[in-house]
């Protein structure tokens with residue numbers, strides 16, 4: 001973990017044009033809202049949890065999310081400030097607040113849907129030939145986050161059995177995917193600027209939402 005953190009926290013200059021920097025800044029801004037919310041949520045869940053094994057899993061995820069907050073905050077310092085968008089911010093806060101549920105398994109099923117979607121969009125941003133793939137600093141941060149999120153998907157899925165494989169579980173995941181795709185339409189231009197076709201990306205998220213996630 002120490003090696004990853006050292007690489008991710010490097011301060012090498014960005015190799016992005018002004019347009020690409022601005023697009024990255026807009027997307028990092030959205031990701032950062034998610035990480036802030038996730039860090040708080042998982043700490044709270046770990047405190048409320050009655051099972052020792054699940055508590056340690058949740059604490060581990062909370063620690064990852066706090067690290068992601070730090071990495072994104074450092075990256076933000078090198079990026080331009082995106083124009084304030086009150087409507088989007090309100091929508092994001094509402095979206096993340098709605099992930100929580102008294103039933104921990106419901107919440108974890110939603111995390112499976114959300115974190116797997118985040119893995120997909122981070123992967124798309126780093127596809128061969130994209131501006132992000134050519135910028136070592138941005139891609140090292142996004143890659144490290146993606147790796148952790150993939151682990152969160154596996155951990156949350158394991159902790160949410162059997163609900164995650166039921167029709168109700170698929171319905172919960174579909175709602176999250178649809179909600180996320182809707183929020184991301186507000187940042188379609190940023191994806192476009194970074195050579196990620198927003199229509200294809202969002203259609204992919206929605207398609208998975210309809211079909212449920214592979215085991």
Ligand SMILES: [Fe+2]
Pocket residue numbers: 035038064065068145149
């Ligand atoms: Fe995260």
Ligand SMILES: [Fe+2]
Pocket residue numbers: 038065115148149152
């Ligand atoms: Fe996560």
